[in-house]
Structures are given as structure tokens and as C-alpha cells.
Amino acid sequence: xxxxxxxxxxxxxxxxxxxxxxxxxxxxxxxxxxxxxxxxxxxxxxxxxxxxxxxxxxxxxxxxxxxxxxxxxxxxxxxxxxxxxxxxxxxxxxxxxxxxxxxxxxxxxxxxxxxxxxxxxxxxxxxxxxxxxxxxxxxxxxxxxxxxxxxxxxxxxxxxxxxxxxxxxxxxxxxxxxxxxxxxx
Numbered sequence: 001x002x003x004x005x006x007x008x009x010x011x012x013x014x015x016x017x018x019x020x021x022x023x024x025x026x027x028x029x030x031x032x033x034x035x036x037x038x039x040x041x042x043x044x045x046x047x048x049x050x051x052x053x054x055x056x057x058x059x060x061x062x063x064x065x066x067x068x069x070x071x072x073x074x075x076x077x078x079x080x081x082x083x084x085x086x087x088x089x090x091x092x093x094x095x096x097x098x099x100x101x102x103x104x105x106x107x108x109x110x111x112x113x114x115x116x117x118x119x120x121x122x123x124x125x126x127x128x129x130x131x132x133x134x135x136x137x138x139x140x141x142x143x144x145x146x147x148x149x150x151x152x153x154x155x156x157x158x159x160x161x162x163x164x165x166x167x168x169x170x171x172x173x174x175x176x177x178x179x180x181x182x183x184x185x
Contacts, residue, residue, distance in 0.1 A: 008114065011075075027087075064110050075107070078102075115128060
């Protein structure tokens with residue numbers, strides 16, 4: 001389950017950073033002011049952190065794996081909304097980035113809970129530190145790849161790729177949950 005928790009967090013970070021990084025570039029490239037782009041990013045950041053108590057409640061109430069799956073689905077929806085939003089609409093881009101922040105929150109909180117459950121207390125801090133490094137590398141890679149994807153294709157292509165990539169948590173969850181179901185019988 002350690003690998004699953006790390007995978008959930010790494011994918012959430014990668015997708016979030018990739019789409020977030022290029023959104024202001026996309027917006028200013030289509031005539032939006034820096035203020036409008038800043039507003040969209042402010043909404044995004046608020047959506048990353050303000051729902052944390054709700055994300056934690058859901059992880060405890062519904063379970064780690066369903067919330068991790070919800071993260072992937074929310075990030076997919078965020079990518080699709082971003083890809084399909086007409087470039088002149090601040091409202092839809094704000095919605096896309098709010099969903100992106102919420103999907104990230106669900107992924108980080110559920111992934112952290114999965115890692116915490118999987119690791120003994122004696123090595124938990126060291127393990128979380130290693131997972132944090134993987135998350136940071138994923139964020140840096142997402143930022144770098146996002147510029148390349150937009151340069152080679154478009155913001156819409158980047159957003160769709162990011163959303164689809166977030167769905168990789170679903171087979172990872174299914175693969176990880178399968179042995180648990182077999183041991184319960």
C-alpha cells in the first residue's frame with residue numbers, strides 16, 4: 001500500500017502542477033490581464049488548501065481508496081473543463097482550476113493516509129520524507145513537461161493528457177485492493 005499512497009500523491013502533484021503552470025500563460029496569451037490570471041490562480045490555491053478538513057473527513061468516513069479514486073476522477077474532470085473552456089472565459093477556467101485544486105487536496109490527503117497506514121511508526125518520518133522528494137520531483141517534471149506539451153501542442157492537449165494521466169490511480173487502486181480482498185476471504 002506504500003507504493004499506492006506514493007503513486008496517488010505523485011500523480012496528483014504532477015497533474016496539478018502541469019495544468020496550473022500553463023494556465024496563466026494560456027490566459028495572457030489570449031488577452032486576459034495578469035489580474036484575471038492571478039484571480040484564477042488564487043481560486044486554485046484556495047481550492048487546494050481550504051477543503052483539507054473536508055478531504056480528511058472524507059478519508060476517515062468514506063475510506064482512503066474511494067477518496068483516492070475521487071481524486072483521479074476530479075483531476076480528470078478538471079483537465080476536461082480546462083481543455084474545453086473557451087479561451088475568453090475566466091469563469092470556466094476558474095472552475096477548472098478550482099477542481100484541479102480540489103482533486104489535488106483529495107489526492108494528497110488520501111495518499112498521505114495510505115502511506116501513514118502502511119509504514120511502521122519507527123520509519124514513518126523517513127518514508128514520508130522520501131515520498132515528499134518524489135512529489136517534488138513530480139512537480140518539477142510536471143512544470144517542465146507542461147511547457148513542452150503546450151509548445152508542441154496546445155493548452156487543451158496538455159489539460160486532456162493531465163486529466164487522463166490522473167486516471168492511472170484507478171488501476172493502481174484496483175491492483176492494490178485486490179490482495180486485500182483475497183486475504184479477507
